[in-house]
Amino acid sequence: MQLAASKARPGGPPETRRGLPFKINRRKLTETLTAYTFLAPYLFVLIVFTLIAVVTALTLSFFYVDFGFTTPIFYGFRNYLNIWYDLTHDGDFAVGLRNSVEYTIGVVTLQTILALFLALLLNQKVRGRGFFRTIFYLPAMTSSVAISLIFYWLYQPQGGINYVLSLLHIQGPAWLENPSTALPAIMLLNIWTTAPTFMLMYLAALQDIPPTLYEAARVDGANSWQMLWKITVPLLRPTTFAVVALGSIGAFQIFDQAFVMEGANGSPLRSTLTAAMVIYDTAFQKSLMGLACAQAFVLFIIIFAVTLLQKRYIDVNIQY
């Protein structure tokens, strides 16, 4: 650091006939060295824990890695064949993927609609907008584990949610013990915690829409409903893409809530076993790191393909 700093002082190299370009190059070099000094800690983390990790993940997916016992053995495509067998024989990974997909579709659809709805409400001329925004955001800020513990309690057969339902004369199920309600229960919890974040993104985007568009539409006799569907929703498409894409990337990786509420096996009857939980189990309980890397890579490919599709169909530029 000291070396680079001292080089930056002027009056360094003596003037030569070709002094000017030489000097500029020298300054450029100093600037470059300084910039990389500033970047060094970040690039270290980025390269070691992300780039090397991505390459290692890919490589290891072709190896048998029995963590800590034997050296990795080249395995060819056997990990992937193993996954294929699992997928075609209703193995854990097949169940986990299916649950994760089901979970993602449900959560992303509902949380996007809810986020847009809340943002549209808060974008009205309301008193106490900041207050409401803060309150709405509260669930998004707290730890997934703490929230899961609270809802683990609320979802009990004799818990708060069934009590509220009983006031409406509805007999609530044993949410977390019934294979048909366990995953939806976790979905509802996550919609509740994630929607406010995306509400903020929508709110920021709504404030960017020029009011003149609405004025012009009003002059032309459009009603609020038409303005919503003809102006607001189309202009929000890039934000909707971001909301759906980020939402899907997050939802596909669901782990904490299911793990805390239903345990590592995704009880009852694997109904809350997610892809991420299977990967965790393969890597850290069964110690099959290579297979786990291959599973993670399959999950990544699915997420990536879904994001591409969403980009293709949602992120369409609308010109006015």
Place this chain on the structure above:
Amino acid sequence: MSTIGGVARVEKVQLPSVAVSMRRRPPLPLSLSRVLLYVVLVGYGLFSLAPFLFAFSSSFKTYAQVLSWPPSLLPNPATLDNYRFILSGAQLFPRYILNSIIYAGAVTVLNVLLASMAGYAFGRMEFPGKNFFYLLTLAVLMIPSQLILIPKFLVAYTLHLTDNYGGLIVPAMVTPTSVFLMTQFLKTLPRELEEAALIDGCSRFRAFWQIIFPLVRPAVTVVALLSFQGAWNEFLWPLIVMSHQENYTLTVGLAFFKGNYVTQYNLVLAGAMISIAPLVIIFFIFQRYFIQGLSTSGLAGR
């Protein structure tokens, strides 16, 4: 990557432009639709708050009372025994809390410092490789953490960063999100700020430290809050990296505590409250910065 378009869209939102304060407005005419609007707003507000309030009040209930049907809103009698039991040394909770404070504290300080350095280079300097590494930063924001979880663990293991604070702190000490936020903010500051000083022979390091760093407080607050929140709430990584119980963070400790005290909801809830309380307090003090940061980064959906 394909999703950069989405990020680019979001980054146009400048930090200071997000209006957060409650502005005074002239009284509005009351109509049915406005009444309905407030009913829905208050209703959703209650929906957001109720689970926390109910859990908070129930964390002061006795075991018998927390199981009673119909559930009572308020504890009667109110007892501090749940908190006393949890915070007594026997449960290792004081240790979990300390671990979480060290982890989140270190990650916060390091992110502020290292991300503002990186942001300074990306936002205010010219050098070969700049665009490459910045685009890489944006691309990395889109990589699902699951993909690199296992090799990240293997790298940490190779570097002897498992079952110690280093394993928690080093991989998180400067995140792409923090760098992205800092860069976006530092870009907006006028170039003239340090130009004169640089011409007068001031080094880049002094320009950064004495001229620019004092000006980045809004961005520092956002990065600090998001880093603290991220580390305080993180579950999967500490679960993987830490093996001895005394090294667990509060989130991991809580998850295992729930496994041992399944139906003792009064104790479980008290534990959850201890985990939530610091963030709620920080959130209410700094909520406008939180919301600015999230509107800008749009990355908290995990």
